[in-house]
Amino acid sequence: MAPQFEEFILNRKADRRWSGSYEQNLHFFDNYCASRFPDKDSLCNEMLDWCRERPTENGNSCRYRISVVVNFVRYANRRGWSDVVPPTAPNNCPSTYIPHAFSYNEIVSIFEGIDAHVIKAVKCQKTKVNCLNALELPVYFRLLYSTGMRTNEARWLERSDVNLNDGIIDINHSKGLDQHRVALHPSMSNLLRIYDERMAEVMPNRKHFFPDRNDNVHRPHWAAYHFRLVWCKISDEHAHIYDLRSHYAVQNVTKWRGLGYDIHQKLLFLSRSMGHRDLSSTYGYFNLTPNLTEKIRSCCEESFNSLLPNLPDYEQEKYR
Numbered sequence: 001m002a003p004q005f006e007e008f009i010l011n012r013k014a015d016r017r018w019s020g021s022y023e024q025n026l027h028f029f030d031n032y033c034a035s036r037f038p039d040k041d042s043l044c045n046e047m048l049d050w051c052r053e054r055p056t057e058n059g060n061s062c063r064y065r066i067s068v069v070v071n072f073v074r075y076a077n078r079r080g081w082s083d084v085v086p087p088t089a090p091n092n093c094p095s096t097y098i099p100h101a102f103s104y105n106e107i108v109s110i111f112e113g114i115d116a117h118v119i120k121a122v123k124c125q126k127t128k129v130n131c132l133n134a135l136e137l138p139v140y141f142r143l144l145y146s147t148g149m150r151t152n153e154a155r156w157l158e159r160s161d162v163n164l165n166d167g168i169i170d171i172n173h174s175k176g177l178d179q180h181r182v183a184l185h186p187s188m189s190n191l192l193r194i195y196d197e198r199m200a201e202v203m204p205n206r207k208h209f210f211p212d213r214n215d216n217v218h219r220p221h222w223a224a225y226h227f228r229l230v231w232c233k234i235s236d237e238h239a240h241i242y243d244l245r246s247h248y249a250v251q252n253v254t255k256w257r258g259l260g261y262d263i264h265q266k267l268l269f270l271s272r273s274m275g276h277r278d279l280s281s282t283y284g285y286f287n288l289t290p291n292l293t294e295k296i297r298s299c300c301e302e303s304f305n306s307l308l309p310n311l312p313d314y315e316q317e318k319y320r
Helices: 002-014 020-036 045-051 059-078 104-124 128-147 151-155 186-202 221-231 243-254 263-274 279-288 292-299 301-307
Strands: 168-171 180-183
Touching: 002 020, 002 059, 020 045, 020 059, 045 059, 104 128, 104 221, 128 151, 128 186, 128 221, 128 243, 151 221, 180 263, 243 263
Parallel strands: none
Antiparallel strands: 168 180
16 A cells, blocks of 8 residues: 555645654554555555554553544545545543643753753764754753744744744744744844854755754654753753743733733734634633632633633644
8 A cells, every 4th residue: 555655645744734753653554554464455444453542552642643544544535545434533531731830940940951961962072963952952942932832843943934134933834734923032033043143154054943963853852852851950840841832821921910801912912923723722821820810710700711721732742
C-alpha cells in the first residue's frame, strides 16, 4: 500500500495537517500490516486490530496513536480504495494536568539558568550545535514567555514569518490550517532584531528562524530537554516548558481591572493572539487566575457557570 500511503501523506501535508508523530505511527502501522498480511495489497478489517486499545494505554494515548490510521481509512474510502469501516477511537479523557503557576522569581531563574546553561556548554565544547543553542534557546524561551505562542509555533517559524520592522509575527504553521498574528512588545522586537543579525553571521541564508545545524526545524524535544535540565535546579515541582503559555494567559487576565463590558473585547484580543479557535478555550484560563474567578462569580454566578468550561485540553503532547 506504499503508493496509497504516499498519496495520503502528500494530501495531509498540503492541508498542513502532518507531523512527525503522524509519520512515526503510520510507519508502525505499515510494519504491522507488512508482517501480518504480506500478501494483501489493500486494507482489510483484520489490519485494524492494530488500533485496539492496549493494556498499557489510556483513552487519550490510544486516540493519539491511531488518529493517523483513522484518517487514512477515511481517505482510502473516499478514494475508492476500500470500504473498511474506520476504527472507533476511545472516548477522550478530560485532562487532569494543571499547569505550573510560575512565580516571578522562578521566571527570573529560568532565564538566568538557560543563559548560564548554554554558555557553559559552549565553553566545554564549542560545536556548531552548542553555538546555535547559545544563540537560539535564550531568545526562544523569552519569545514563548512574552507572546504565549505554542512551542511548535515558535519552532516552525520561518524568517519570512517575522516582520522585525513592524514587530508582527505571522503564525502560518500551527494546528492544521489555523493561522493568526502576534504583536511583539518593543523589547521583544529589539531582542529578535539583534538575534537575527547574529544568526545571519552564522547562517546567512537560513530559511527557519530557529534552525538546527542543517537549517531544518528542531525536533519537539529540543527545547523541552534543556528546560528540564534548568528547571530541576530551580524547583522539585513538576513543570513543562508549555506552561509558559498558560503563564502568559493568566498574567494577562490577572492584570485586568474594573471589569465591565470591555472584558469581552479583552478576551477576544487575547483569544486571537493565542490562536484559540473560539473564546471557550480562553475562558478556561479563568480557572487558573487567582481572585478573578471569585470576583466574576460574585457578580454573575449563574451566567458565569454556564459559560466557563473546564480547563482547555492540554496541548503539550500533541502540538509540542
